[in-house]
Amino acid sequence: MLEEAAPEWLSEEVKTGTTIIGIEYDGGVVLGSDSRVSAGETVVNRVMNKLSPLHDKIYCALSGSAADAQTMAEIVNYQLDVHSIEIGEDPQVRSAATLVRNISYKYREELSAHLIVAGWDRRNGGQVFATMKGLLTRQPFAVGGSGSSYVYGFVDAEYRRGMSKQECQQFVVNTLSLAMNRDGSSGGVAYIVTIDEHGTEEKVILGNQLPTFFDQ
């Protein structure tokens, strides 16, 4: 490289490439993500946990620009702490999603990050919200990130209403595995977070333990 000694990642923004997915079941939600962070063609972190806690029972999945997504998650984490002290109880998932949506919408021209907010609250049980570019919509499941394009067909075909917790977790793991195989910006390990009335369970599934499909 005689013409350019400066590495591309100094000029390229660090993106989380990514595949993220959130799905609700009766009694809770399951959030899943891959772990690859890229800057241009270089992988700068192969084990990043993109499932960021906003509150005890509310998590968000990060995608898009790493700096924008991390900053949004940290700001909303702070705002939710204040809000939950003000109301004197655990915040609703809709409140968390609204705070994320307010930032996404106000700075929609400057930011390029998409957060999927999911969690459990007493009033409405498990909920998943998508907040891209400033919209707020509750969905039974949501996928996001560059890898999601490759698995829309799979999730649309395989999703059924009324799946159990184990079935949801398997669904998430299968989706992540398929997306990570096809998307260059997704890879590494899979992180799964299951949130329900009793608590939050975080799990890591290493590369060699991911489900394999016909071509492996």
Next chain:
Amino acid sequence: CYCHCECYSKPKGFFYVCIIYLLAIKVGCSVPAARKTGTTICGVVFKDGVVLGADTRATEGMIVADKNCSKIHYISPNIYCCGAGTAADTEMTTQLISSNLELHSLSTGRLPRVATANRMLKQMLFRYQGYIGAALVLGGVDCNGPHLYSIYPHGSTDKLPYVTMGSGSLAAMAVFEDRYKPDMEEDAAKQLVRDAIAAGIFNDLGSGSNIDLCVITKSKVNYIRPHDEANKKGVRTGDYKYKRGTTGVLTKAVTPIDLELLEESVQTMDTS
């Protein structure tokens, strides 16, 4: 301005620098590139603390501006930070956060935490949307143990057991991915960091010269500069000077010039 054009005749000074810069671009001269630190920097967490390492070459375009610059900056007694990218940006950013952290530490009455330094740095870099070209490796030991962060110019951070940054980061990361083990001893960690920086120095054009190390543990900080002089300048073995008398002298005329010595000062040239 590194070109021969009429801008030399214009009066120089702080105010005129911008005008000369724009003139130079219009005339077609190559403008001086900002001094970057090319660089290989890395850090590793071991059993008792962290080891930070850096090379010592600073480049201005394709020319080495400083053969022995210091890239490991002080943040607080227990926290140090390596900087890659634009040298001025890393220098000023680390100094600013170091100053704010000292005030914060006096206000809390406690030793500062690495996570605090990380938050301050990332919030500042995000505010400037990547225009401050500072890519940092932040490491230190606080009440919660040893911590290591990598911080990117746009404001994203990663908390990892081993990190590399700079143009030589890929070479250094190859060494880490091969030989890193959790809970290493201090000597093994120092050797690993030394080898990672050496990989960057010898395989990347933007990195070179010596290897600096900084070992931070709960009780002490060991700033080793240089740890390894991997590129010591050689001593000339021969001389092209001709002996007096090689050329025959036909005539000689000596005219003494009377000068009064007003002031004498000696300035040594950096020939290292």
